[in-house]
Structure formats: structure tokens, C-alpha cells
Amino acid sequence: xxxxxxxxxxxxTILDHTRGARPLYQQIIDEMLEGINQSKWIExxxxxxxxxxxxxxxxxxxxxxxxxxxLVREGFLTRKRGKGTIVKSRIIDxxxxxxxxxxxxxxxxxxTFNTNIEIKKIxxxxxxxxxxxxxxxxxxxxxxxIQVVKEDGVxxxxxxxxxxxxxxxxLNPKDYSVSLYKYLKEKKGIIVSSAKETIEAIKxxxxxxxxxxxxxxxxxxxxxxxxDQNNDIVxxxxxxxxxxxxxxxxxFSLNGK
Numbered sequence: 001x002x003x004x005x006x007x008x009x010x011x012x013t014i015l016d017h018t019r020g021a022r023p024l025y026q027q028i029i030d031e032m033l034e035g036i037n038q039s040k041w042i043e044x045x046x047x048x049x050x051x052x053x054x055x056x057x058x059x060x061x062x063x064x065x066x067x068x069x070x071l072v073r074e075g076f077l078t079r080k081r082g083k084g085t086i087v088k089s090r091i092i093d094x095x096x097x098x099x100x101x102x103x104x105x106x107x108x109x110x111x112t113f114n115t116n117i118e119i120k121k122i123x124x125x126x127x128x129x130x131x132x133x134x135x136x137x138x139x140x141x142x143x144x145x146i147q148v149v150k151e152d153g154v155x156x157x158x159x160x161x162x163x164x165x166x167x168x169x170x171l172n173p174k175d176y177s178v179s180l181y182k183y184l185k186e187k188k189g190i191i192v193s194s195a196k197e198t199i200e201a202i203k204x205x206x207x208x209x210x211x212x213x214x215x216x217x218x219x220x221x222x223x224x225x226x227x228d229q230n231n232d233i234v235x236x237x238x239x240x241x242x243x244x245x246x247x248x249x250x251x252f253s254l255n256g257k
């Protein structure tokens with residue numbers, strides 16, 4: 001049973017109706033997003049109805065529907081037949097070891113698969129050449145793929161791998177339909193044992209949206225360099241995660257405790 005999320009009086013903010021103010025539906029979107037991010041309406045719960053928002057904000061149903069439709073389009077809300085509008089759940093991750101995204105999602109109880117897989121040999125950007133310490137005209141393997149959640153078809157990530165040319169890997173996309181790291185371990189005896197990552201929130205653009213196949217304003221960009229058991233570089237990867245589908249958490253202690 002889906003828990004009902006009500007609007008409380010303390011959640012209500014008077015909208016700015018003065019000339020030159022932002023459109024009312026955008027003000028309502030800001031309020032809704034703040035409520036979701038502050039867990040006033042928790043993930044997986046039923047979102048308040050259009051009628052409730054109309055009553056509290058004293059605006060037309062068209063205005064409220066416009067706001068809700070935008071949040072559905074951006075992936076913060078979802079509509080389910082017979083249940084209404086639901087606050088969409090995001091995958092919460094606290095990465096702490098060097099494993100592939102597919103393996104990590106399995107640990108979290110989420111089944112995924114790769115689609116739109118492309119693999120080829122290319123001359124990479126200069127940044128990649130520097131990571132691999134190769135000449136600027138040296139080729140590397142490039143794999144582009146989209147990772148999708150099996151249950152609901154939600155796009156979890158767009159992954160752009162550059163792999164060491166010394167790996168001598170298959171050029172058959174089917175070999176990477178489940179897991180790149182699994183293929184490397186089982187077919188090449190290569191175990192990814194360490195990695196360094198940089199994670200940043202960036203504004204999306206047409207190139208990233210076209211890659212992901214979704215319309216999104218903000219993505220989490222993860223840059224990873226991975227090494228094998230001999231400390232040789234295996235891959236340099238850019239991954240793009242829609243912010244509506246993925247959370248990243250960090251746990252740490254203070255004073256070295």
C-alpha cells in the first residue's frame with residue numbers, strides 16, 4: 001500500500017503574484033522540489049492531489065497540473081494507474097570499493113542491463129591519452145552504453161569507457177550486455193582492484209541528453225580511472241547519472257575515529 005503524503009499548513013508558502021514575478025507554476029515547482037528534497041514528501045509515497053495544491057496555493061488547476069507535469073517529465077514524480085502520482089524513489093549509493101556499476105546495483109538489490117552498446121577503436125581525446133600515457137595518435141577501445149533498471153526501464157546511467165589497447169578485448173557488443181568487469185575477469189583474467197573517482201553535479205546539455213535518451217537539467221558526472229591487480233591502468237570512464245534516478249552518499253568519521 002502506497003503511503004499518502006499530505007500538505008501540512010507549515011509547508012504552505014504564499015506565492016508572489018506581483019508583476020514581474022516568476023510564473024506561478026515555476027514558484028510551485030520550487031516549493032514541490034524543496035519538499036521532496038527535505039523529505040516532506042518521502043520517496044515512494046503518494047504525492048498530494050491537484051485539488052489539495054489548488055486549495056493551498058489558491059491557483060487554478062491548470063497551473064498546478066503544469067507544475068506536476070514538469071516534475072513528472074524531469075523524473076521527480078511518476079504516475080501509476082490506480083495509485084495516482086508517486087514521489088519517485090532514487091537509488092542511494094555509498095560506493096566504497098572498486099567494482100563495476102552492474103555489480104554494485106546487484107548489491108543494492110537492483111537488476112540492470114546494458115543497452116545501446118557500441119564498441120570500436122578510436123583515437124581518443126588528449127585527456128585520455130594522458131591517462132594512459134600514450135601518444136596522441138595511438139588508438140584505444142571505446143565502449144558507449146546505457147544502463148537501464150530492469151523493473152521499470154528507468155535510465156540509470158550513460159557510460160563512456162575508454163579501455164587500454166593492450167587488453168585485446170572483443171569487439172562484439174553482446175559481450176558487454178551484462179558487465180564489463182565480469183567479461184574482463186572471466187575472459188581476460190583481469191581483476192579491477194582499485195580505482196579513483198571524481199563526482200560532480202553538472203548542468204546537462206543536448207549532447208548528454210541525446211546520449212542518455214532523456215530530457216534532464218542536471219546530471220551527476222563520475223570520472224573514474226581503474227587499475228588491475230598489477231596496478232596497470234584498465235579504463236578511463238565518464239559516467240552520467242540523471243539526478244532524478246541516483247543519489248550518492250558519503251559516510252565518514254571525525255577526529256580519525
